[in-house]
Amino acid sequence: MNPCNLNQLGIDRDTPWAVGHFNIHNQEFIRAVVKAAEKERSPAILAVGMMSIKYMGLEPLITSCQVISKETEVPVAIHLDHARDLEIVEQALDLGINSVMFDGSALSYEENVTKTTKVVQMAHERGATAEGEIGIVPHGTDQVKDSDMTDPARAVEFAERTGVDFLAVSLGSVHGMKSAEASLNQDLLKTLHQQIPVPLVLHGASGVVDDHIAAAVANGIRKINVNTGLKVVLKNDLTRCFRDSPDSDLLQDFEGGMEAITTEVASKMRLFGSSGKG
Numbered sequence: 038m039n040p041c042n043l044n045q046l047g048i049d050r051d052t053p054w055a056v057g058h059f060n061i062h063n064q065e066f067i068r069a070v071v072k073a074a075e076k077e078r079s080p081a082i083l084a085v086g087m088m089s090i091k092y093m094g095l096e097p098l099i100t101s102c103q104v105i106s107k108e109t110e111v112p113v114a115i116h117l118d119h120a121r122d123l124e125i126v127e128q129a130l131d132l133g134i135n136s137v138m139f140d141g142s143a144l145s146y147e148e149n150v151t152k153t154t155k156v157v158q159m160a161h162e163r164g165a166t167a168e169g170e171i172g173i174v175p176h177g178t179d180q181v182k183d184s185d186m187t188d189p190a191r192a193v194e195f196a197e198r199t200g201v202d203f204l205a206v207s208l209g210s211v212h213g214m215k216s217a218e219a220s221l222n223q224d225l226l227k228t229l230h231q232q233i234p235v236p237l238v239l240h241g242a243s244g245v246v247d248d249h250i251a252a253a254v255a256n257g258i259r260k261i262n263v264n265t266g267l268k269v270v271l272k273n274d275l276t277r278c279f280r281d282s283p284d285s286d287l288l289q290d291f292e293g294g295m296e297a298i299t300t301e302v303a304s305k306m307r308l309f310g311s312s313g314k315g
C-alpha cells in the first residue's frame with residue numbers, strides 16, 4: 038500500500054490524534070523518519086520542501102522516499118510542502134507524489150482560491166490529496182500579527198470553494214524557530230475546528246511549546262509539520278561527534294546522527310498521539 042495519500046493514514050477531522058509531517062532532505066532523513074515510524078507503529082508523512090529540492094533535486098528525493106517507504110508496513114505518505122507555483126506541483130504529481138500543499142498565503146484571497154482549486158483538481162485526478170493555507174504563518178524572526186491569524190469565516194469559505202482535503206491555519210506559530218517558545222491561540226483553533234469541514238494543519242511546530250502542541254491536538258489539529266527541530270538535532274549530534282571523535286569513520290557519525298533524528302521523531306509521534314496507530 039505504500040506510499041499512500043494523506044486520507045489513507047488513518048486520520049480524519051474527528052480522530053483524537055495527529056499525524057506528523059517530517060521534512061526530509063536526503064536519504065539519511067528519510068531512513069531515520071521511517072525507522073521511528075516502525076518503532077512507534079505510527080503513520081508518517083515524508084515531506085519534500087523547496088529548499089530540499091534545490092539542495093537534492095525533486096526526482097532523487099521523491100524516488101528515494103518511494104523506494105524506502107515500500108520497505109515498511111506502517112502507512113507512509115510523500116507530500117510536497119509549500120509549493121508556490123503550479124509547475125512544481127505538476128512535476129511532483131507526474132513523479133507520483135501522493136500529496137501536495139499549495140501555499141497561496143502571499144497571494145490575494147481570490148488568487149489563492151483560484152490557484153488552490155486548480156491544485157486540488159490536479160491532485161485528485163491522480164488520486165493524490167491536497168492541502169491549502171489560509172492566514173499567514175511567518176518565517177524566521179517575524180512576529181505573528183493579529184491580521185496574520187486565520188479568519189474563521191474566510192477559512193470556511195476557502196475550504197468549501199477550493200475542495201482542499203487538509204487546511205493549514207495560522208494560530209501563532211512561526212516557521213524556522215530553533216527553540217520551542219511560541220504558544221497558540223487555542224480559542225481560535227476550537228472555533229476553526231468546529232466550523233471547518235476538513236482536518237486542520239499546524240505549520241512551524243518546532244517553535245511551539247509541547248503543552249500547546251498537546252492542547253492543539255485535543256482542540257482539532259490533525260497534521261503537524263516539523264522541520265527545523267530535526268535539523269537542529271542532527272547538527273548538534275554531528276557537532277558533538279566531530280568534536281569528541283575526530284578519528285571516527287564518517288559513516289559511523291552519520292549513523293549516530295540518524296539515530297538522533299529517529300529518537301526526536303519518535304518522541305514527536307508520542308506527543309501527537311500517533312504511536313500505535315500505524
Ligand SMILES: [Zn+2]
Pocket residue numbers: 119174212240241262
Ligand atoms: Zn510550513
